[in-house]
Amino acid sequence: MKAVREYIKKNELLSRGDNLILGVSGGADSVCLLYIMNGLKKEYDLKITAVHINHMIRETAVRDEEFVKKLCTGLGVECIAFKADCPAVSKRDGISLEEAGRNERYRLFKKAGDETYGEGNYKIAVAHHMDDLAETLIFNMARGTGIAGLSSVKAAKDNIIRPLLCVTRAQIEDHLKEKGIPHVDDETNFTDDYARNKIRHKIIPTMNDITEKAVNHMASCAGQLAEIEDYLKIKTDELWEKYVCEKDGRILIKEGIKNEHPALLKRVVHRALTKAAGRARDISGVQIEAVLFLFDSQTGRKRDLIYNMEALREYEGVSVIMKSEEKESLKEEKLGKLTFEVKDRDFSQNIPTDLYTKWFDYDKIKYCPTVRFRQDGDYLTINKDDQKKLLSDYMTNEKIPLSERDEIPLLADGEHVLWVVGHRISNYYKVGSETKKVLIAKYCV
Secondary structure (H helix, E strand, C coil), rough: HHHHHHHHHHCCCCCCEEEEEEEECHHHHHHHHHHHHHCCHHHHCCCCEEEECCCCCCCCHHHHHHHHHHHHHHCCEEEEEEEHHHHHHHHHHCCCCHHHHHHHHHHHHHHHHHHCCCCCCCCCEEECCHHHHHHHHHHHHHCCCCCHHHCCCCCEECCEECCCCCCCCHHHHHHHHHHHHCCCCCCCHHHCHHHHHHHHHHHHHHHHHHHCHHCCCCCCHHHHHEEEEEHHHHHHHHHHHEEEEEEEEEEEEHHHHHHHHHHHHHHHHHHHHHHHHHCCCCCCCHHHHHHHHCCCCCCCCCCEHHEEEEEEEEEEEEEEECHHHHHHHHHHHHHHHHEEEEEEEECCCCCCCCEEEEEEHHHHHHCCCCCCCCCCCEEEEECCCEEEHHHHHHHHHCCCCHHHCCCCCCECCCCEEEEEECEEECCHCCCCCCCCCCEEEECCC
16 A cells, blocks of 8 residues: 555654564454555565464454464464463453453563564554544543543554554455455454444444544544644653652652643643552543642641552642552561660760760650650650650651651650651750760661
């Protein structure tokens, strides 16, 4: 197809000497792509490996596999066939059969590419065409996806290329008919059991009735949205650099970002949530609004979020953290780093000024010293008159981030805090000229 050749050249989808993993299901789209790529083999000095995947959904899948193998043999193209138990994956991961199939396809494409050509040394060519792009646009619009979702099908992304995005399904079928090229039909494509099939059979035809070449117009719209998305990504990167601080699993979005445009502010929040969760799925506008709400709330307010995340209002802005058992385990490890011992006072030694080694007058300690995290009612003395201050007020005055307060080890005598590790000691327990026994506490950083 001349249009596809020009599209490949215009978008620089191929370079001379490329190694290709080519997804071939046996349907019209992938067969057309196989013939076109094979026709460009000499021109671009391509190495092509076809990959067929049996999703273990249909009884006729074996027929499709045999058809693809025979087709590739006739063209002199290497073919690798895999079986993927997509129904089992769908059940295991709690996702739709469609999503399970997509995940398994790209996993096995990567496996074939890594084993055949070496990691990062190949491109994956898939047969998405203009109708697929339009269907994705409608599907993601119905789901409430942002601009990124509406423009997600691109000619090239990472090492995936889509050379057929410039032609429609009808053009592909006409081309195969004209050339006398056979293909097989997946009978599930003719049912309305899947969301995409409903769009394909009901919505797209209605759109074409409303306006001529609706699919082409939607493809053009998706292209424009992709350009807007690229620009917004650049601006989002700039705000991320300016307003976001990442440390020890905590993502802090600083206060100043409130003055930026709402569209960019929401994108930064979405990225923070995606990064903390390690996934973008189901991070919706509701989650983003929950975080934005905290910017207008008082310090200390929290919101529980999806995937066991938590958003917390702090002095500097709003932080996002992932609550996890691993985090709790690391927290407990901090307590084990604080040790202490009792010794007779040696007046020949100077009282240490090290931030993580402290001396205390042991005779003033009322109870058995304990190593723990903060509790309600904790206090320390702050001057020579032994004036008391609640630990919570002290931490507020010192502007210690809320997300860190429950993770600071303490050495305590009942509710009286001897030492806020890394910060200060209580004035009451300071070693003086009359001190006879010293409690020596050390924290191993």
